[in-house]
Each structure stands twice: as structure tokens, then as C-alpha cells.
Amino acid sequence: MRYVVIGAGAVGGAIGGRLSQSGHDVVLVARGVHYETLRRDGLRLLTPDGTHRLPVPVADRPEAVELRPDDVLVLAVKTQDSVAALDAWAPRPVAGGGTAGDRLPLVCAQNGVESERLALRRFRRVYAMCVWLPATYLEPGEVTAPCAPFTGMLHLGRYPSGADETARRIADGLETSHFLAPVVPDVMRWKYAKLLSNVANAVDAVCGPDGGAEAAALAERARAEAITVLDAAGIDRASAAEQSAARDGKMDMRPVEGGARGGGSSWQSLVRGTGSVEADYLNGEIVLLGRLHGVPTPVNETLRRIANECARERRAPGTITAARLTEIVNAA
Numbered sequence: 001m002r003y004v005v006i007g008a009g010a011v012g013g014a015i016g017g018r019l020s021q022s023g024h025d026v027v028l029v030a031r032g033v034h035y036e037t038l039r040r041d042g043l044r045l046l047t048p049d050g051t052h053r054l055p056v057p058v059a060d061r062p063e064a065v066e067l068r069p070d071d072v073l074v075l076a077v078k079t080q081d082s083v084a085a086l087d088a089w090a091p092r093p094v095a096g097g098g099t100a101g102d103r104l105p106l107v108c109a110q111n112g113v114e115s116e117r118l119a120l121r122r123f124r125r126v127y128a129m130c131v132w133l134p135a136t137y138l139e140p141g142e143v144t145a146p147c148a149p150f151t152g153m154l155h156l157g158r159y160p161s162g163a164d165e166t167a168r169r170i171a172d173g174l175e176t177s178h179f180l181a182p183v184v185p186d187v188m189r190w191k192y193a194k195l196l197s198n199v200a201n202a203v204d205a206v207c208g209p210d211g212g213a214e215a216a217a218l219a220e221r222a223r224a225e226a227i228t229v230l231d232a233a234g235i236d237r238a239s240a241a242e243q244s245a246a247r248d249g250k251m252d253m254r255p256v257e258g259g260a261r262g263g264g265s266s267w268q269s270l271v272r273g274t275g276s277v278e279a280d281y282l283n284g285e286i287v288l289l290g291r292l293h294g295v296p297t298p299v300n301e302t303l304r305r306i307a308n309e310c311a312r313e314r315r316a317p318g319t320i321t322a323a324r325l326t327e328i329v330n331a332a
Helices: 010-021 032-041 079-089 115-120 165-175 187-198 201-207 212-233 240-247 265-272 283-293 298-312 322-331
Strands: 002-006 025-029 043-047 050-054 071-075 105-109 125-132 142-144 147-149 152-158 251-253
Touching: 002 010, 010 025, 010 043, 010 050, 010 071, 010 105, 010 142, 010 152, 010 165, 010 265, 071 079, 079 115, 105 115, 105 165, 115 125, 125 165, 125 187, 152 165, 152 187, 152 240, 187 212, 187 240, 201 212, 201 265, 201 298, 201 322, 212 283, 212 298, 212 322, 265 298, 283 298, 298 322
Parallel strands: 002 025, 002 071, 043 142, 071 105, 105 125
Antiparallel strands: 043 050, 125 152, 147 251
């Protein structure tokens, strides 16, 4: 089994790097300066157990990868980039005949719950992955993953539901590579539970990770609103007790010598000035469900709008204080 990791940022770099370090066959797919650095110097993966220089094969486009029947595609781009990536990879030919969309399994290793739906339009075999993996990608060629003894927890299952031998084989590879990888028949329960945490990403991005008590209060308001919406929609999710039992004592944040420190995935997008964030598929998912089920969502709607504005205008985190962001939300 070979893992083709589409998007070698924080999540993709950590997953691909750990798999490669453990002897698995991996190809990383990256762009621009990040690709050039990976091709020239390899991946620099910083973890609590040391700094690892990993000469992982890398490609900068689908045409540069000759797909094999034993390939697993791991989609690790941000959700706003999913359509472009899926459209590029689904029609690619596979050795022996057929296309990637017809023959290869695709794993959505992403926040939110939308990419699986997008993928299923293009791929027959889609797997959802709930990614609990604190990692930072700010510099080309370098990823910091500060958790130990396990680097992350990656619940995995067939989309929309079920578990099969392919999922178990993928999980076996991950579990030999510093990850917890439970195979579950109801993986979307875990992804909706993670979504409740991810609605705070916009606050973290806009105000910076040190926004203080006001930022924490605003994040909790977004989460409470999201819970009301998911309840109205009748959407089940893993409980806080289930989540704690799964990871407590297994994933502790530890110091990483020389490693980048910072906030979550949306914060990293603003720091790198990418021009976009995932807010449409995190806070925006709550807004969508709220509109479908008649629940007002002023907090998440405002956070979605402000986070997108900051990304488009390439503002750095912290240019809007938590107090000011709270005023904007209250006005809504």
C-alpha cells in the first residue's frame, strides 16, 4: 500500500512524514516553494522525540505521479481547495486500467463535514477521517507536531458509514507510525464532534491564540450556538466523555526544540497570507444547518464573515481584538 498525500501542510506533512519514517511507501504532493524545499532538502519534521529529516518523494501535480492499484489517496488540503484537488485527481489513469475515481480509495483527512460529500461525487470509495492532530506548518519544508506519545488520533471509517478491510489496512499503517487510528462504523459522529471545536478556529485566527478570557467566551458562544443547531438537525456526535476517553493520556502537548508555536489551522492560514480560511466549512456549516432548520446563528455567521474578510485582505492574526470582535458579534 502506498500513501499519496495530497497537501503536505501541517496535517498532510505530519501524517506523511510519520508514515515514511516508519518505512511505509509515501508520496507527498505540494506546491510552490514548499514543493521545491521538500524536493531539495526533504521534510523536516519536528516532534518531542527529536527532529527528523525525511527524504520523502514529492510531486507538484497529479501528472507527476504514476498511480498504482495499491495507492491510497489522502486528501489533506483545506476544504476550500477540495474541489480543485478532487477534479484534478479523480480522472487520473491508474496502472492496469481505469481512473482514480473508479478504482482508488480516497481518505478525507480534513476538518468539517463537506469534503466527503464533494469527494463522493467524484470517487466511488470515500473514507472519512476525524483528525485530532495538533501540528504547525509555517515555513516551507518544515512541520512541527508536538503531541506524544502519539502524534495524533485519526478515527477512520467508510463514508457515509461502515468499516471495511481497506479502512483496517490503512489504520494498521497509521498505528505503526505514532498514531491512534480507531476504525469505526460511524465516523461522522466523530467529525461532527470535532466540528464543535473547530467553530472556535475563526476566533483564534482573527484575535490571535492569546486572545484571553473574552476570546474564550466568544468561542464558547459559537460552540453553544452550534450545539443548538446540531440538536435541531438531529445530528448525533461523539460525546465529550467519549473523546476524552479516546485520547487522554495518549496525546500530551510537549516541548519541541526549535519547533514553530502558534494557533490552529485557520490562524496558520492568516499567518502565511494564503488569502483564504476554512470558515465557510466550519462556522459556515453551522450557518447552513441553522438556515435549513430554522435556528438563528448570528455568532457563527459573523465569525465566518469576519474571518473571510481578514483572509481576503491578508490581515495578520490579532488585528481585531477579542473585545472588538465581541462588539461586532453583539451588533449582529
